[in-house]
Amino acid sequence: MAGSKWSxxxxxxxxxxxxxxxxxxxGAVGVVRSGVELLYPEPTIMEPLPKDGSxxxxxxxxxxxxxxxIGRQQSQRWAIINVVGNLALVLIAGPIYIYHWRKIEEEKSETTPTTA
Structure with a gap:
């Protein structure tokens, strides 16, 4: 592409x-964080059995x-959902980044004069 570098x-x-x-x-940070949460879940605080007034x-x-x-399973489920969501972010944004970066590199090579 001919013209200014900052077209x-x-x-x-x-x-x-x-x-x-x-x-x-x-997304990558989220995958790591959620993965750690899956492998090392937050400890459950065993509260005493709730009692009424008497x-x-x-x-x-x-x-x-x-x-x-049920509370433990819910925490695990949310961690898995977070891993999947963050992986989707990486898997969707990654190729878009690569595609556009290659376009930049192609245009740079077209405008750079080759010396032979």
């Missing part, structure tokens, strides 16, 4: 590269354990 097209290509590179970085338990020990397990 409107070049500015567009560089802006798309910048934005998609940031998206890839944010001191009798509001639920059985079995129900209480089931509630704790």
């Amino acid at each position: 409107l097209r070049n500015i567009y290509l560089y802006l798309v590269c910048l934005i998609t590179l940031i998206m890839v970085i944010v 001191g009798t338990p509001e639920m059985t020990e079995e129900e209480w354990q089931r509630q704790q397990e």
